[in-house]
Amino acid sequence: MSKIAIIGGGIAGMEAAIRLSALNFEVHLIEKSFILGGHVKNWHMLFPDLSSATQLVEQQKNQLRDSVNILLGIEVIRASYTNNKYTLYFSDGSSNTFDAIILTTGFKLFPAQRKEEYGYSIYSNVITSAELEEYFQTDKPLYTKEHRIAERIAFIHCVGSRDDKVGNRYCSKVCCVTAVKQAMETARRNPGAEIYLFYMDLRMFDRQFEDLYFQAQTQYGIRFIRGRLSEVSEKPDSRLFLKFEDTLLGKPLRLTTDMLVLMVGMEPAENTGQLARLFNVPVGNDKFLLPKNLHQYRNLTNQPGIFLAGCVSGPKTIGETLTDARSAALEVYNYLNRN
Amino acid sequence: MKNVGKQLIWQQYQKEIAEDHFFYVRSCIRQNFFPGAEATFLRILKDVLHKDVYDDPAHTTCTGIGYHTDIIPLETTMTVVARQFALMTEKGYKNFIPSCVTSFGLYLEILESWHNHPEVLNQIRKYLKEATGRTFELPENIVHASDIIYKFRREIASKAKYRLVNQQTGQPLRVVEHIGCHYAKMFPHKSVGGAEFPRVLSGIIEEWGGEVIDYPERRHCCGFGFRQYFIKANRGYTFSSVKKKFDSMHPYSPDLIVTNCPGCNVFLDKGQYVISEQEGIVYGANGYGIPVLTFEELAGLIVGFDPWDIGLQVHQVSVEPLLDKMGVWYEPEKKYRGKNNIPLGQPLQPTVLKTF
Numbered sequence: 001m002s003k004i005a006i007i008g009g010g011i012a013g014m015e016a017a018i019r020l021s022a023l024n025f026e027v028h029l030i031e032k033s034f035i036l037g038g039h040v041k042n043w044h045m046l047f048p049d050l051s052s053a054t055q056l057v058e059q060q061k062n063q064l065r066d067s068v069n070i071l072l073g074i075e076v077i078r079a080s081y082t083n084n085k086y087t088l089y090f091s092d093g094s095s096n097t098f099d100a101i102i103l104t105t106g107f108k109l110f111p112a113q114r115k116e117e118y119g120y121s122i123y124s125n126v127i128t129s130a131e132l133e134e135y136f137q138t139d140k141p142l143y144t145k146e147h148r149i150a151e152r153i154a155f156i157h158c159v160g161s162r163d164d165k166v167g168n169r170y171c172s173k174v175c176c177v178t179a180v181k182q183a184m185e186t187a188r189r190n191p192g193a194e195i196y197l198f199y200m201d202l203r204m205f206d207r208q209f210e211d212l213y214f215q216a217q218t219q220y221g222i223r224f225i226r227g228r229l230s231e232v233s234e235k236p237d238s239r240l241f242l243k244f245e246d247t248l249l250g251k252p253l254r255l256t257t258d259m260l261v262l263m264v265g266m267e268p269a270e271n272t273g274q275l276a277r278l279f280n281v282p283v284g285n286d287k288f289l290l291p292k293n294l295h296q297y298r299n300l301t302n303q304p305g306i307f308l309a310g311c312v313s314g315p316k317t318i319g320e321t322l323t324d325a326r327s328a329a330l331e332v333y334n335y336l337n338r339n
Numbered sequence: 340m341k342n343v344g345k346q347l348i349w350q351q352y353q354k355e356i357a358e359d360h361f362f363y364v365r366s367c368i369r370q371n372f373f374p375g376a377e378a379t380f381l382r383i384l385k386d387v388l389h390k391d392v393y394d395d396p397a398h399t400t401c402t403g404i405g406y407h408t409d410i411i412p413l414e415t416t417m418t419v420v421a422r423q424f425a426l427m428t429e430k431g432y433k434n435f436i437p438s439c440v441t442s443f444g445l446y447l448e449i450l451e452s453w454h455n456h457p458e459v460l461n462q463i464r465k466y467l468k469e470a471t472g473r474t475f476e477l478p479e480n481i482v483h484a485s486d487i488i489y490k491f492r493r494e495i496a497s498k499a500k501y502r503l504v505n506q507q508t509g510q511p512l513r514v515v516e517h518i519g520c521h522y523a524k525m526f527p528h529k530s531v532g533g534a535e536f537p538r539v540l541s542g543i544i545e546e547w548g549g550e551v552i553d554y555p556e557r558r559h560c561c562g563f564g565f566r567q568y569f570i571k572a573n574r575g576y577t578f579s580s581v582k583k584k585f586d587s588m589h590p591y592s593p594d595l596i597v598t599n600c601p602g603c604n605v606f607l608d609k610g611q612y613v614i615s616e617q618e619g620i621v622y623g624a625n626g627y628g629i630p631v632l633t634f635e636e637l638a639g640l641i642v643g644f645d646p647w648d649i650g651l652q653v654h655q656v657s658v659e660p661l662l663d664k665m666g667v668w669y670e671p672e673k674k675y676r677g678k679n680n681i682p683l684g685q686p687l688q689p690t691v692l693k694t695f
């Protein structure tokens with residue numbers, strides 16, 4: 001039986017493992033943390049249908065067959081390739097040999113403190129979209145750190161994305177619709193709150209995204225301002241003082257808010273560069289791994305037996321990630337049955 | 340507000356500041372507006388810190404004001420700057436300290452240009468040689484004068500006669516720090532602390548016992564902006580900027596403003612007079628303004644120099660309320676006495692702003 005290593009236990013890794021174990025391959029799912037589920041396990045609900053993220057992750061875990069060998073708390077530190085097989089050496093001192101490898105290490109969130117002017121980790125009422133999503137698990141209204149109900153909240157799009165200053169020119173794809181979804185959820189929890197979204201473009205590219213955007217405006221009264229935030233300061237009462245430009249009005253403006261949510265984008269996971277070196281897979285200008293080509297071979301790399309799935313090759317929605325993982329599983333199947 | 344976040348940022352913006360043997364270049368305007376500041380800096384370096392510093396009378400303007408108002412070609416500016424470096428080289432120095440923040444930014448900009456375009460550097464070497472017969476080396480270390488005071492802030496504190504503490508209440512004085520735009524906004528990694536939360540003055544203030552006020556318009560320009568003030572029709576921008584800053588800091592009741600830039604010092608100090616005349620508004624307590632000191636003047640006060648020797652009598656806003664809070668000893672009758680006790684005359688009184 002052919003042996004496959006899947007490196008990264010997020011939803012892409014789990015999905016590929018589910019598909020390949022169903023095809024009776026011996027699958028080893030390797031995750032450096034001690035929990036499967038990646039970023040999605042911390043998410044509250046998913047756009048555009050507002051379904052449960054936990055449920056998705058739990059369903060995947062339940063589908064992982066007994067044939068999948070799940071290795072938690074382990075990292076690949078070295079690799080070698082001989083006779084069409086890869087030997088992986090792990091951080092616990094063990095090693096194993098595989099016929100194919102899928103890299104599914106995903107992404108890390110942009111560290112918001114790098115946008116120094118937004119005051120994350122300095123002003124207590126500046127939070128990230130990931131922190132807000134985690135807070136939503138509590139089902140409470142949104143309070144400031146001083147325990148006041150937040151009456152005015154601003155969401156800032158493209159924090160760490162499409163931003164030359166931080167070195168990330170690419171779009172992180174999911175933040176626009178996440179902001180709309182989170183703004184609606186905030187409006188539901190804090191009725192009467194004024195909610196502002198500051199965007200460059202609203203990239204509502206997928207099915208039902210536009211509907212969500214429309215609903216946000218018509219049912220929840222969310223205000224969309226096309227413009228960029230230039231800086232944030234704190235007032236004596238801990239409210240936040242925002243300076244921004246409304247690019248439709250062509251005017252610099254100021255706004256005082258109770259809270260600020262930074263829609264942090266995606267960056268390659270910490271170990272992406274290391275994996276690129278281990279398996280000799282090139283990275284793009286965006287530092288995500290490059291597939292063999294961007295059309296027919298999105299899951300293949302320039303190395304035999306090395307495949308990509310999910311956000312390791314660039315930002316993707318959950319739907320795209322799962323489809324990508326299934327596609328990678330099929331490519332692995334074809335590769336192992338090529339003779 | 341969480342200081343730990345600022346500390347993480349500060350860690351990313353540290354730079355090498357030379358220990359000794361400095362070649363000092365003065366500002367064009369400071370000797371007119373705040374004539375004691377540069378003399379105080381040299382006195383601190385020589386007499387308090389016992390450093391070797393050379394103040395060359397042959398050096399000239401860096402042309403920064405002309406450069407930023409587009410009246411001097413860049414090649415001319417570069418050649419003048421090359422001449423300053425030639426003077427430094429001739430005197431055997433490698434560590435270059437500009438007094439002025441605009442000059443500091445300009446020197447960095449030119450060095451960066453030469454680094455990226457060596458052919459321009461070669462051309463400028465040729466121009467300087469043809470015009471003056473001089474050659475030059477690039478500085479090994481170039482920092483702003485406020486970086487030097489930051490580096491030696493603890494040593495100065497150990498020799499301090501006074502602290503930034505209210506002698507009546509025992510509470511830290513509340514201090515606004517204002518950093519000149521060209522100190523860090525052009526090259527954040529050439530600063531101490533970066534452009535968003537600069538550390539160079541806040542580190543000094545905290546070391547000397549004060550509390551730094553982080554107010555919403557802290558980063559806003561003082562309003563000088565070269566084209567704003569030098570073009571008469573645009574001066575409204577200057578004073579609206581000044582007013583915006585004072586309106587924003589007013590709720591925090593600052594005892595003192597400290598700056599590291601010649602222009603900022605002028606507009607934050609004398610701007611209070613303009614606003615008081617135009618708007619009838621005064622921002623300090625009891626009808627007085629908020630005293631505005633340069634970092635050198637503040638260092639001079641801390642180590643016990645006579646306030647009138649460091650030129651505090653030529654400030655628009657009276658410094659006496661600050662001196663009284665700090666417990667600084669001074670002779671009021673000597674405020675307008677010059678060398679050998681010669682009377683300098685009394686300034687006219689503003690209509691609204693109270694002065695001593």
